[in-house]
Amino acid sequence: MNYVITHTTEYNYREPVSFCHNIARLAPRNTMRQTKQGFGIKISPQPEVINHYDDFFGNHVTYFAVQREHRKLSITVSSEVSIHSNSNYEIDLFRNTSWEEALTQMNEARPELFEPRQFIADTAFTTPDAEIAAYAMRSFTAGRPLFEAAQDLMRRIHHDFEFKPGFTIIATPLTVVMRERKGVCQDFAHLAIACIRAMGLPARYMSGYIETLPPEGKEKLTGVDASHAWFAVYIPGMGWAEFDPTNNQVPGDQHITIGWGRDYGDIAPLKGVLFSSSSQQLKVQVDIRRV
Numbered sequence: 001m002n003y004v005i006t007h008t009t010e011y012n013y014r015e016p017v018s019f020c021h022n023i024a025r026l027a028p029r030n031t032m033r034q035t036k037q038g039f040g041i042k043i044s045p046q047p048e049v050i051n052h053y054d055d056f057f058g059n060h061v062t063y064f065a066v067q068r069e070h071r072k073l074s075i076t077v078s079s080e081v082s083i084h085s086n087s088n089y090e091i092d093l094f095r096n097t098s099w100e101e102a103l104t105q106m107n108e109a110r111p112e113l114f115e116p117r118q119f120i121a122d123t124a125f126t127t128p129d130a131e132i133a134a135y136a137m138r139s140f141t142a143g144r145p146l147f148e149a150a151q152d153l154m155r156r157i158h159h160d161f162e163f164k165p166g167f168t169i170i171a172t173p174l175t176v177v178m179r180e181r182k183g184v185c186q187d188f189a190h191l192a193i194a195c196i197r198a199m200g201l202p203a204r205y206m207s208g209y210i211e212t213l214p215p216e217g218k219e220k221l222t223g224v225d226a227s228h229a230w231f232a233v234y235i236p237g238m239g240w241a242e243f244d245p246t247n248n249q250v251p252g253d254q255h256i257t258i259g260w261g262r263d264y265g266d267i268a269p270l271k272g273v274l275f276s277s278s279s280q281q282l283k284v285q286v287d288i289r290r291v
Contacts, residue, residue, distance in 0.1 A: 100143070
């Protein structure tokens with residue numbers, strides 16, 4: 001499956017901004033499941049400084065600075081991606097690895113385990129409490145395969161929590177999400193990661209897009225697609241297995257990966273500092289087209 005993605009972000013400021021510094025993580029990365037065929041970024045006003053580099057996790061980063069007065073900032077990213085067969089999920093050999101066995105292996109001094117170990121420690125977004133740990137243990141029962149346990153956790157979050165845009169912001173604690181049983185894809189990914197790390201296992205935050213298909217017989221509307229988040233679990237001998245609790249599915253050819261990190265903070269699409277005394281209005285539009 002081939003896609004062309006256009007992601008536009010606009011900031012409108014009530015008062016002039018003298019200058020701003022920004023970091024964008026919006027370029028799809030190459031994975032076992034996808035290949036980036038093209039990437040371009042247009043910024044208005046034209047930045048005086050722009051640099052490209054890869055961060056600690058291998059995600060592509062664009063740093064730019066606009067150093068003159070402006071009332072509007074627009075960032076448009078155009079990408080082309082090819083999605084390959086999801087055949088790695090058809091490997092049954094390692095689906096029977098129990099979560100206890102995986103936990104034991106993660107403590108072994110094997111070079112290939114150094115990278116996934118960095119996704120075990122808690123972060124500000126994914127710190128589990130007693131309630132979250134208890135919620136996790138209902139899926140991680142004795143002897144259960146890790147793949148099956150993570151898949152069950154995905155299904156339970158999908159059924160137990162209501163997808164409610166606007167109810168949370170990115171800084172809303174997981175304790176509130178647990179109590180109210182409401183949130184969005186970022187909350188559900190953080191919750192699943194907190195559950196898995198509560199069991200001592202590695203989990204990482206996945207950031208990207210998901211294609212939304214129109215009803216049968218209807219034309220697809222421009223800008224109805226959205227940024228998305230899900231999670232991945234490391235299974236020794238198999239690698240990273242991905243799960244989408246918002247949609248209750250193993251990501252397939254409609255999921256496009258931008259990158260990953262320990263939590264949202266590592267892979268936020270845009271971060272910045274601006275010098276102004278006024279408020280701002282944000283508008284984001286994502287369009288995904290099959291080629």
